[in-house]
Amino acid sequence: MLSRMLGQGMNRRFAVVQALAAAILLFAVSCRHGDGPYPSKELKLIVQASPGGISDTVSRFMGSLIEKDLGVPVVCENKPGASGALAFSYVARRAPDGYTLGHASIEIAVVRTLGYADVGPDNMGLICLVSKTPAVLVVREEAPWNSFEDFIAAARKQRGGLILAHAGTGSIWHFNALLMEQAADIRVTYVPYGGTSRSLASLLGGHVDAVIAGTGEAIANVKAGRLKVLAVLDESRSQLYPETPTSHELGYNFGAPAWSGFFAPAGVPDAILERLEKAFRKGFASSKWARLCRERGMEAVFMGRKEFREFALQEAAFFGREIPQLLTLER
Amino acid sequence: MTADLLAGLTAVLQWEVLTFLAVGVVLGAIFGSLPGLTATMGVAVLTPLTFWVSAEQGLAMLLGIYCGAIPAGGIPAILINVPGTPASIATSWDGYALSKKGQAGLALGINALLSAVGQLTSIFFLAVAAFPIASFALRFGPAEYFGLALFGISLMAGVSGDRVIKGMLAGMLGLGIATVGLDPMTAYPRYTFGQSEFLDGISFVPVMIGLFGLAEVLIQISDRWGKLDQAPSKLGRIWPAWMEWKRMLPSTFTGAGIGTFVGAVPAAGGDIGSVIAWEQARRLSRNKEAFGKGSLEGLAASCSSCNGAIGGAMTTMLTLGIPGDAVSAVLIGALLIHGIQPGPLLFRDHRDFVFSIVFLMAFASMVMMVVGLLGAKPLARALRIPSPWLWAGIVMFGAIGSYALNNAVVDVWAMFVAGIVGFLLRKADVPLGPLVLGLILGPMMESNLRRALILGRGDWLGTLTSSSIVVFFMVATILSLLLPLLKKRRAG
Numbered sequence: 001m002l003s004r005m006l007g008q009g010m011n012r013r014f015a016v017v018q019a020l021a022a023a024i025l026l027f028a029v030s031c032r033h034g035d036g037p038y039p040s041k042e043l044k045l046i047v048q049a050s051p052g053g054i055s056d057t058v059s060r061f062m063g064s065l066i067e068k069d070l071g072v073p074v075v076c077e078n079k080p081g082a083s084g085a086l087a088f089s090y091v092a093r094r095a096p097d098g099y100t101l102g103h104a105s106i107e108i109a110v111v112r113t114l115g116y117a118d119v120g121p122d123n124m125g126l127i128c129l130v131s132k133t134p135a136v137l138v139v140r141e142e143a144p145w146n147s148f149e150d151f152i153a154a155a156r157k158q159r160g161g162l163i164l165a166h167a168g169t170g171s172i173w174h175f176n177a178l179l180m181e182q183a184a185d186i187r188v189t190y191v192p193y194g195g196t197s198r199s200l201a202s203l204l205g206g207h208v209d210a211v212i213a214g215t216g217e218a219i220a221n222v223k224a225g226r227l228k229v230l231a232v233l234d235e236s237r238s239q240l241y242p243e244t245p246t247s248h249e250l251g252y253n254f255g256a257p258a259w260s261g262f263f264a265p266a267g268v269p270d271a272i273l274e275r276l277e278k279a280f281r282k283g284f285a286s287s288k289w290a291r292l293c294r295e296r297g298m299e300a301v302f303m304g305r306k307e308f309r310e311f312a313l314q315e316a317a318f319f320g321r322e323i324p325q326l327l328t329l330e331r
Numbered sequence: 332m333t334a335d336l337l338a339g340l341t342a343v344l345q346w347e348v349l350t351f352l353a354v355g356v357v358l359g360a361i362f363g364s365l366p367g368l369t370a371t372m373g374v375a376v377l378t379p380l381t382f383w384v385s386a387e388q389g390l391a392m393l394l395g396i397y398c399g400a401i402p403a404g405g406i407p408a409i410l411i412n413v414p415g416t417p418a419s420i421a422t423s424w425d426g427y428a429l430s431k432k433g434q435a436g437l438a439l440g441i442n443a444l445l446s447a448v449g450q451l452t453s454i455f456f457l458a459v460a461a462f463p464i465a466s467f468a469l470r471f472g473p474a475e476y477f478g479l480a481l482f483g484i485s486l487m488a489g490v491s492g493d494r495v496i497k498g499m500l501a502g503m504l505g506l507g508i509a510t511v512g513l514d515p516m517t518a519y520p521r522y523t524f525g526q527s528e529f530l531d532g533i534s535f536v537p538v539m540i541g542l543f544g545l546a547e548v549l550i551q552i553s554d555r556w557g558k559l560d561q562a563p564s565k566l567g568r569i570w571p572a573w574m575e576w577k578r579m580l581p582s583t584f585t586g587a588g589i590g591t592f593v594g595a596v597p598a599a600g601g602d603i604g605s606v607i608a609w610e611q612a613r614r615l616s617r618n619k620e621a622f623g624k625g626s627l628e629g630l631a632a633s634c635s636s637c638n639g640a641i642g643g644a645m646t647t648m649l650t651l652g653i654p655g656d657a658v659s660a661v662l663i664g665a666l667l668i669h670g671i672q673p674g675p676l677l678f679r680d681h682r683d684f685v686f687s688i689v690f691l692m693a694f695a696s697m698v699m700m701v702v703g704l705l706g707a708k709p710l711a712r713a714l715r716i717p718s719p720w721l722w723a724g725i726v727m728f729g730a731i732g733s734y735a736l737n738n739a740v741v742d743v744w745a746m747f748v749a750g751i752v753g754f755l756l757r758k759a760d761v762p763l764g765p766l767v768l769g770l771i772l773g774p775m776m777e778s779n780l781r782r783a784l785i786l787g788r789g790d791w792l793g794t795l796t797s798s799s800i801v802v803f804f805m806v807a808t809i810l811s812l813l814l815p816l817l818k819k820r821r822a823g
Contacts, residue, residue, distance in 0.1 A: 051375025057664050060379045079738045082530035116527050163786060169518035191782050192516055197660065201597045201653045207472030207786065220652035220674030295667050
């Protein structure tokens with residue numbers, strides 16, 4: 001067939017087809033990489049949340065910071081859904097060549113226990129952690145409780161008497177509330193909302209008694225004197241609320257801050273992870289990152305790949321152990 | 332006060348700022364007019380670009396996108412019956428009918444003009460009454476949201492025209508689809524068949540593109556099977572006549588007012604606002620029958636209300652630091668990066684900046700009006716593209732848009748399935764408006780009823796009469812269902 005066509009002499013249409021094939025082949029070859037030192041082409045950074053949220057901001061910001069060090073573009077792509085499980089398993093299935101990375105929110109340590117996807121820190125190539133966001137317990141300014149102890153005492157008086165809103169069942173702020181119930185031996189009534197901003201609106205409107213949210217999310221209305229923070233649910237004090245005691249200080253040893261990091265598929269060579277860690281460390285050290293953290297109420301904390309791996313595995317083990325137990329707390 | 336006003340104005344009246352604003356409006360027009368690319372996406376994707384410029388310049392661009400995208404969403408709704416953003420669903424009901432009558436130019440003109448009127452009205456409300464509006468929005472607790480959603484659902488009958496039973500069935504189908512995904516209270520997966528892609532439910536935008544865009548293409552193909560050469564559509568004039576202005580005036584301001592208030596309520600935006608405004612305008616109108624069949628009043632109500640929602644959403648965002656809709660949620664992040672914390676203190680400490688935002692939005696809506704009017708003629712000419720090309724284009728852009736939303740292939744499948752379902756429903760003469768209402772309002776109604784019952788500790792009657800707003804919505808719901816029946820009886 002081919003020889004017959006060639007024998008007939010190339011008509012114009014065949015020439016066009018050939019040219020197209022050649023172009024496609026050339027394009028395919030030019031897309032291949034691996035000849036030069038890593039990285040030799042653009043990196044894809046998969047974000048597990050919608051555009052505009054904190055995970056998206058952290059990813060796009062860090063992406064633009066590491067671009068300079070790596071010398072190749074970093075393109076962010078959002079794949080929201082199922083608490084991040086879709087994005088995590090998508091990245092975990094990519095080729096371990098270091099050209100597809102993912103944003104690792106605390107949900108990487110949670111989604112397996114929630115049954116959303118069989119993915120966790122143990123089958124990821126973790127790169128680094130860049131920030132931490134503790135939870136706070138907030139109430140309205142005119143609420144009768146002026147300290148965490150007041151709140152706990154009121155909650156103890158009547159089991160389920162106080163109403164607490166959070167960002168949604170299975171969210172990290174929900175787990176913080178459950179941990180609070182367990183540690184202080186109280187029970188509250190939950191109203192789950194689709195996101196922290198709606199739970200805060202409900203608190204401001206006087207529909208619920210308290211909200212557990214991230215440190216930065218409440219700051220505008222705290223500064224304006226409409227809300228007050230009773231406790232920071234963490235080990236050390238928050239820079240945003242230096243006057244507010246922590247749960248640990250008050251003798252309640254609980255608190256599970258949210259965090260942000262980055263990961264690659266498992267099996268990425270350690271040299272590449274090291275190169276990426278170096279780039280992220282450089283970005284982390286810039287004053288721009290410090291400013292973003294300050295403005296969004298995050299704490300700039302850095303962990304390299306080894307430390308982050310250990311930490312994330314610990315977190316996964318903690319949530320794997322605690323979540324089933326917390327969700328069945330007797331009401 | 333006057334000093335702040337002047338300071339706010341001078342900060343904006345710089346050629347760099349105005350250039351960024353114009354660029355933003357044009358980008359917004361592109362994002363808004365392509366179904367699947369939403370205003371939220373446009374603002375989110377371009378936010379990082381504004382990190383490196385001043386706050387005024389960055390905001391000029393982002394607000395330009397916001398104010399440009401929503402009116403632009405009406406353009407494909409009018410021309411090809413595919414809403415460019417969810418907010419312009421109601422625009423397609425009358426806009427597309429006008430376009431089929433050969434008045435595409437007029438519909439586009441009204442869209443450009445009255446979108447600007449809606450935006451400017453709501454911006455005026457933002458400037459003079461931000462705090463009263465915000466405190467009204469805060470009074471919306473779960474019971475009030477349930478009331479609003481129930482009232483919205485009761486409009487199903489109105490948007491069904493004379494096919495009430497079929498409309499109800501379509502509405503139930505919409506409510507059914509809305510139950511897919513994690514249970515809003517307990518996070519237990521419902522109807523996901525073990526697929527994690529369905530945990531967040533069926534995405535709304537692909538379903539909308541399928542129901543309206545793909546189904547429209549299939550209908551046209553099946554109607555014109557074998558007779559492709561259709562006469563080129565007329566463009567008609569663009570500017571409305573004086574009588575038409577007078578006729579549209581009441582529904583325009585009804586729309587702008589309803590849009591502003593619904594937009595201010597967090598978690599309810601232009602999509603819900605425009606449907607409610609359209610239905611209210613229909614009730615108040617003398618030509619009820621014309622609604623949905625190319626009524627100028629209906630088009631005016633929907634254009635002004637979905638744009639009125641912009642000012643409303645910005646009001647809640649600026650006064651409380653709490654987003655009124657998805658776009659303003661992204662804008663909060665952008666403001667924070669520029670070192671501006673939206674919230675009550677913004678109005679005390681940076682009043683000039685608030686006025687800057689007001690002026691930026693006002694300029695943006697006027698620029699968009701000019702863009703929309705200038706673009707009406709060339710855009711309406713798109714209808715002269717031979718049908719097969721247009722159809723192929725709609726399917727292609729629909730698929731791309733569905734994928735782009737979440738970068739998920741499952742959304743493209745949802746688009747195709749919704750397209751086929753929509754085609755079959757329309758062949759059976761089932762109205763699609765109620766289906767969309769069920770889809771939008773279902774999650775809001777369900778989750779808020781359950782929240783309200785938690786708060787009311789299970790007391791039904793107490794919950795549904797817990798505040799004047801709830802009672803208002805309950806009465807309005809009952810009236811909206813009963814009044815047509817009573818009128819019919821009297822007439823009969």
